[in-house]
Amino acid sequence: MNTICLYCQEFSPRLQYVVRYIFEDLLGLNIRLISDREDFATICDVPKITLCSSVPAQSAWLFVDEWISKPSSEIIPKSELEDKWDNADTPFPFNGEGMPLLNFDIFSATFFLLSRYEEYRMVERDKYGRVRAQELYMHKRGLLEKPIVNIWAAELREALQKVFPSIKITTPEFSIIPTIDIDHAFLVKHKSFLRRWGGIFKYPSTALQRLRTLVLGKEDVYFNLTKTASLHRSLNLKTKFFFLCGNYNNGIDNGDSYKFEEYQKLFSEWKDDKDIEVGVHFSVASQTASNLAALEKTNLENAAKTKIVSNRNHFLMLSIPRTYEALENFGITNDYTMGCADVVGFRAGCCTPFKFYNLRQERIMPITVFPLTCMDTTFFTYLKTNKNNAFAAMYSLREEVRNVGGVFIPLFHNETLADNKKMWQYYKNLIS
Numbered sequence: 001m002n003t004i005c006l007y008c009q010e011f012s013p014r015l016q017y018v019v020r021y022i023f024e025d026l027l028g029l030n031i032r033l034i035s036d037r038e039d040f041a042t043i044c045d046v047p048k049i050t051l052c053s054s055v056p057a058q059s060a061w062l063f064v065d066e067w068i069s070k071p072s073s074e075i076i077p078k079s080e081l082e083d084k085w086d087n088a089d090t091p092f093p094f095n096g097e098g099m100p101l102l103n104f105d106i107f108s109a110t111f112f113l114l115s116r117y118e119e120y121r122m123v124e125r126d127k128y129g130r131v132r133a134q135e136l137y138m139h140k141r142g143l144l145e146k147p148i149v150n151i152w153a154a155e156l157r158e159a160l161q162k163v164f165p166s167i168k169i170t171t172p173e174f175s176i177i178p179t180i181d182i183d184h185a186f187l188v189k190h191k192s193f194l195r196r197w198g199g200i201f202k203y204p205s206t207a208l209q210r211l212r213t214l215v216l217g218k219e220d221v222y223f224n225l226t227k228t229a230s231l232h233r234s235l236n237l238k239t240k241f242f243f244l245c246g247n248y249n250n251g252i253d254n255g256d257s258y259k260f261e262e263y264q265k266l267f268s269e270w271k272d273d274k275d276i277e278v279g280v281h282f283s284v285a286s287q288t289a290s291n292l293a294a295l296e297k298t299n300l301e302n303a304a305k306t307k308i309v310s311n312r313n314h315f316l317m318l319s320i321p322r323t324y325e326a327l328e329n330f331g332i333t334n335d336y337t338m339g340c341a342d343v344v345g346f347r348a349g350c351c352t353p354f355k356f357y358n359l360r361q362e363r364i365m366p367i368t369v370f371p372l373t374c375m376d377t378t379f380f381t382y383l384k385t386n387k388n389n390a391f392a393a394m395y396s397l398r399e400e401v402r403n404v405g406g407v408f409i410p411l412f413h414n415e416t417l418a419d420n421k422k423m424w425q426y427y428k429n430l431i432s
């Protein structure tokens with residue numbers, strides 16, 4: 001692997017965190033961090049770059065705004081940050097003398113997005129307590145649908161190649177992680193008489209599917225996990241299933257799939273299956289009641305007879321940094337919640353997993369954030385998009401991710417994929 005040596009008078013924890021993400025995770029380079037000027041001067045076997053706020057003695061350098069190293073107590077007011085970006089094409093623009101490799105501070109800009117810095121201050125929330133995606137900085141700038149952090153890294157790669165033609169930096173390999181949320185175990189099976197038959201009139205679009213199960217005894221269409229996992233396996237993809245385990249009669253947490261014999265049979269079939277992971281889908285109610293979250297995880301672990309380390313919160317409930325602090329306490333190491341429910345886009349500006357940096361505690365947390373690319377219900381429930389347009393938008397997001405060698409993470413529900421041949425074909429195309 002290629003190595004690059006980076007000099008900075010002081011690598012603050014924030015700078016070090018983001019330097020590692022950009023150079024190691026996004027560019028696939030080995031890095032040596034040096035804070036001693038003399039030592040740096042003596043190195044001659046690898047390409048060298050200086051990180052600083054003004055022109056250094058060395059020729060290759062990257063501009064670093066002092067903003068990134070300010071501790072939390074000095075978090076700047078929103079208006080000041082906007083001044084740094086609003087009148088420029090890029091955030092943290094360089095306006096001084098000299099020629100850095102990039103005309104902006106890629107480190108501060110990336111840190112601003114990964115840390116979800118702006119969300120610490122957001123008081124405007126929707127009725128569930130979620131931040132309003134329309135308020136996100138990238139949404140206001142019309143950039144939410146671009147994995148902008150990965151795009152900046154690609155710009156850096158190009159700049160580095162020009163200055164150091166001897167190093168070969170390749171685009172990371174594109175990959176896909178299909179994820180399925182199971183909010184509802186069955187469409188009609190195990191429901192009360194009234195709900196079984198009343199649903200035919202209440203939801204006429206699913207009347208045929210309901211009748212096929214009720215009258216002809218066909219498999220309930222929501223019970224399609226084996227079929228979905230097989231599709232993924234045929235495409236060499238691993239499946240992540242997230243099971244909602246709350247059942248609190250609050251109208252939104254009615255998840256009880258893990259209790260049914262049919263699902264428990266699946267769990268035992270999957271026990272040693274390396275292609276399928278069972279994750280928890282923490283309920284909305286559990287977000288403010290840690291005893292409920294603990295119970296949900298234990299119930300699922302007991303049913304699936306496996307240790308649960310992955311989560312996605314129901315309704316994409318995500319409160320920064322409280323959610324990650326809670327997940328850490330529950331032993332969750334992989335979280336798939338980072339996304340927007342009611343708008344399309346990359347909430348953290350990137351499509352490559354990253355460790356979460358907690359500004360309140362000033363530390364890197366042991367939680368890997370897997371940024372969501374798109375969710376079925378954003379299109380079909382929130383935006384009321386028809387299938388053609390919804391999948392056209394999802395294909396386009398997938399290509400954005402492919403172009404930068406990111407990880408494409410679509411979120412679908414078992415009910416969306418229920419016996420509807422057109423939907424199934426669209427989905428297959430999306431992940432093929």
Ligand SMILES: [Zn+2]
Binds near residue numbers: 181182183281313
């Ligand atoms: Zn859900």
